[in-house]
Amino acid sequence: MSRPIEVRELTMEYSEVRALDNVTLRVEKGELVTVLGPSGCGKSTLLSLISGLRKATAGQIYLGEERIDHLPPQQREIGFLFQNYALFPSMNVYENLAFGLRIRKYSRIEINRQVEELLEMLGLTDQAHKKPAHLSGGQQQRVALGRALAPKPNVLLLDEPLSALDVQIRQRLREELRNLQKNLGITTILVTHDQEEAFELGDRVAVMNKGKIEQVDIPQRIYDFPATEFVACFVGNVNVLSGVVSSGKIYSCSLAMDIPDYLKGTLNNTPVRIYIRPENFILEKETNATAKGAMRGVIRSAVFRGALIGLDILLDNAEVIHAVVTKDKTSSKGLFPGERVVVWAKASHVVSTQTAPACVKAG
């Protein structure tokens, strides 16, 4: 039955390339952790190591208290859902679901009982005798999920389980997947490159980049308190402003902000990059009054997005920032294209002194 899974200092090298670099992650019993990252960040490698299909170069894997990294995949009892589902083409739905139970030599009656139960749970009873080729994408996904769940694995690994589906059914299956996982209480790791999916499904989200886990936290904190430059710009929209450190503050043009704790003690005139989310700007129509510690610019365009309005602001130093405000504020404050505005920042997300940006993003 469901158990916690933990990897410690896991490293994987494919001839010179480090696909996974010293990764440590613990997923509690019944928890769903989503692993989010761009393609090639090592997230699929992580799954193949946990499942036992590949052998790690270094590091340990624990299932509960038991160390399992020396075991072949057959003995780990970890369910794996492949991105392409990998349904057995010569078997019908029933046989696909029964596969793991037949291998484990369950009695015919027991297999029949469990498979019928799964068919019922997944709403596939009518499809039991169809071959995978005759199922829709969503049905194929359910069969693959059911087949992985049938032997009641310790842990469930899902590799981009929804990416092969149409957008319309993806949302529905996402909810189904979430409910199923909670009802069964099965420890789950889900790998995805889709940030919405990661945030919506994950109890916690692990953001990966270049073989390393950059941050593991609940979705809200990943968004509000990104731990690294990469997380700040991979997750959500962000403005990148260049600035300098000067006597306990950071300045970007005339915009002044408090220096974060981790950069206290940085020398004056050190160049920095400042990451600010679009909703974290405060905008006012420009008046003659002096606006201390603010930037000035002109609203270049406004994009209507329902309750929110996206504004492009051309600053006087020729940089462009993207801000998001509520619809009410644009009208009450008179923030329309062509108007001059003053801009403050509520908070910065990450300030970095590193010379190379972690990712390139348009302001």
Next chain:
Amino acid sequence: MAAKHRVAGNQALVWRVLGGVALGYIMLLVVLPMGGIFVRSFQNGLAGFLEDVLQPAALASLILTIKVAFGAAVINGVMGLLAAYILVRFTFPGKSFLNALVDLPFAIPTSVSGLMLLAVYGTGSPIGRVLEGFGLSIAYEFPGIVLALLLVTFPFTIRAVQPVLETMDRSLEEVAFTLGATRWQAFWRVTFPSLIPSVLTGVTLTYARALAEFGSVVVVAGNIPLKTQVAAVYVYGEMESYNARGATSVSFVLLIVSLIILLVLNYLSGIRSREGKSRPNQEVKVESSAIPGKETRSEGVS
């Protein structure tokens, strides 16, 4: 409009003519000679035909041919499947060289294949002497024929199975491993069922080719009537001794057996292409942009 119609009409005519040429070509090369054989075999009626075929040497050669071809097809079916699996799923030094070597029997004259076997297993050779010590002689014996046929036909199953195995999704076996299946179980329960049509194709081709083999058999096993004389060699022998009707009658039987086999083959490849069409849609939308969804998430208020 009229000009357009004329162009279309001309094109249709061109294709009709080309179609006729192709049909005529097949008629000329295949159907007419077959008819010729038929007419000659039955020039003295069914009785004459039966008399020719039921000659002890003729009948023995036909039975021997069908038997050895069957043996070769079964052995090379199994070994070809194994070799294809190993060539596709494992990596080892010299693999690509070995892979190139597989086609060699296609490229050399079959009489040379026979000579190669004699050099290794013949009575004068060291291996041949050892085998004879165990009471097993290859040259001029039944095992020699089978060995010759095995050598000439071994590429068929390998080359029929290999491409199917190569395009087969490897994650099928991997998912079977995660469900507790050993490599052996994964092969038999998951991979093999999808390979059956291609294995049967390979086996059928092997059988057809083995029925027709002449050069290597005559070199290795000789031309001993009632013992090592296969049908193709018998036909040649009858021609040499001016018994044209006897030769054609046996040829006719060979032709019919081959024809049946090829029809079976055609049917099998029909199944395979139908299955290919209805294969699960495993097209996967790979991460199309590096950071998808980034534009959608900027909720929050100012």
